[in-house]
Amino acid sequence: MFKKLAETLFGKGPSEPSSDGFFLNVRCSECSEQFNLFINTSHELMQNFETDGSVNYSLKKEVFGVGCKNRIYVRMKFDGSKKLVSREIENGEYIEEKTKC
Numbered sequence: 818m819f820k821k822l823a824e825t826l827f828g829k830g831p832s833e834p835s836s837d838g839f840f841l842n843v844r845c846s847e848c849s850e851q852f853n854l855f856i857n858t859s860h861e862l863m864q865n866f867e868t869d870g871s872v873n874y875s876l877k878k879e880v881f882g883v884g885c886k887n888r889i890y891v892r893m894k895f896d897g898s899k900k901l902v903s904r905e906i907e908n909g910e911y912i913e914e915k916t917k918c
C-alpha cells in the first residue's frame with residue numbers, strides 16, 4: 818500500500834515577510850537589549866524619485882530603549898518593489914532570524 822507524503826507549505830515560520838511589512842530585529846551594542854519592531858512598508862518607507870524616473874524606497878529608524886542612553890540608527894534601502902537592497906546600523910546589530918530545520 819502506497820503512502821503518499823503530502824508536503825505542507827504551511828507553518829513556514831514567522832520570518833516570511835507579509836505584504837504589509839516586516840520585523841526589524843536589532844540588539845543594542847551597549848546593553849544587549851533586543852528590539853522587535855514591526856515596520857509597516859505601506860506607511861513607514863520614504864519614497865525617493867531618481868532623476869532617471871525610477872522610484873525606490875528608504876527607511877530611517879532611531880531605536881532607543883529604557884535601559885541605557887545608547888541610540889541605534891538603522892538605515893535601509895529598498896528597490897521599487899520594496900525589496901531590501903542594503904542596510905546599515907550604528908550602535909547596534911541586526912538579529913538574524915533563526916530558520917527552523
Ligand SMILES: [Zn+2]
Binds near residue numbers: 882
Ligand atoms: Zn542599550
